[in-house]
Amino acid sequence: DAKTTQPNSMESNEEEPVHLPCNHSTISGTDYIHWYRQLPSQGPEYVIHGLTSNVNNRMASLAIAEDRKSSTLILHRATLRDAAVYYCILRVYQTGANNLFFGTGTRLTVIP
Amino acid sequence: DGGITQSPKYLFRKEGQNVTLSCEQNLNHDAMYWYRQDPGQGLRLIYYSQIVNDFQKGDIAEGYSVSREKKESFPLTVTSAQKNPTAFYLCASRQDSYNEQFFGPGTRLTVL
Numbered sequence: 001d002a003k004t005t006q007p008n009s010m011e012s013n014e015e016e017p018v019h020l021p022c023n024h025s026t027i028s029g030t031d032y033i034h035w036y037r038q039l040p041s042q043g044p045e046y047v048i049h050g051l052t053s054n055v056n057n058r059m060a061s062l063a064i065a066e067d068r069k070s071s072t073l074i075l076h077r078a079t080l081r082d083a084a085v086y087y088c089i090l091r092v093y094q095t096g097a098n099n100l101f102f103g104t105g106t107r108l109t110v111i112p
Numbered sequence: 113d114g115g116i117t118q119s120p121k122y123l124f125r126k127e128g129q130n131v132t133l134s135c136e137q138n139l140n141h142d143a144m145y146w147y148r149q150d151p152g153q154g155l156r157l158i159y160y161s162q163i164v165n166d167f168q169k170g171d172i173a174e175g176y177s178v179s180r181e182k183k184e185s186f187p188l189t190v191t192s193a194q195k196n197p198t199a200f201y202l203c204a205s206r207q208d209s210y211n212e213q214f215f216g217p218g219t220r221l222t223v224l
Binding site: 036101 | 154157200204211212217218
């Protein structure tokens with residue numbers, strides 16, 4: 001299975017930017033990089049995804065290294081509602097299915 | 113409102129009993145998924161279905177069964193053969209031509 005490596009936990013002060021790193025050294029050319037986040041006792045929520053180029057949306061930015069072996073999710077101004085577990089996931093195309101392989105994620109704590 | 117519903121939120125069963133978890137979506141999505149999450153862990157794929165009357169095993173299908181008789185419904189049965197069924201179960205769906213998976217609120221199953 002395609003795997004990602006993330007720090008177990010990170011802290012950020014409220015209203016400051018947060019950079020959440022992810023390593024995926026075994027990524028193949030067709031694997032997309034996805035980020036989801038999960039609040040306690042809720043289902044995960046899609047954040048952003050990309051293939052090669054950096055991506056921006058209303059929630060976050062995704063910076064992808066040139067060799068694609070690592071990426072960084074950037075929250076531009078952390079709020080208390082951003083406290084969650086963030087999962088960096090590789091979407092692997094297998095026999096027509098676009099399945100996601102979740103790791104243990106990074107637990108982000110936002111300090112008021 | 114469009115979305116995914118899972119019921120009930122909490123479910124208790126005695127050991128040895130089969131139990132069926134419901135998952136309904138009104139997003140007109142083709143693909144549906146079932147995941148299991150244990151405390152402090154990421155999600156693991158149990159089963160997925162890309163189309164009505166077709167489904168595939170995920171990474172941890174043993175002790176589980178599914179059906180996909182209707183596009184909007186993908187129930188999961190946890191059988192007595194599942195050795196450690198107590199967990200948080202999440203259902204998701206995806207529109208075939210898009211990347212994002214939408215998750216339901218989850219069902220927390222406790223087997224006594």
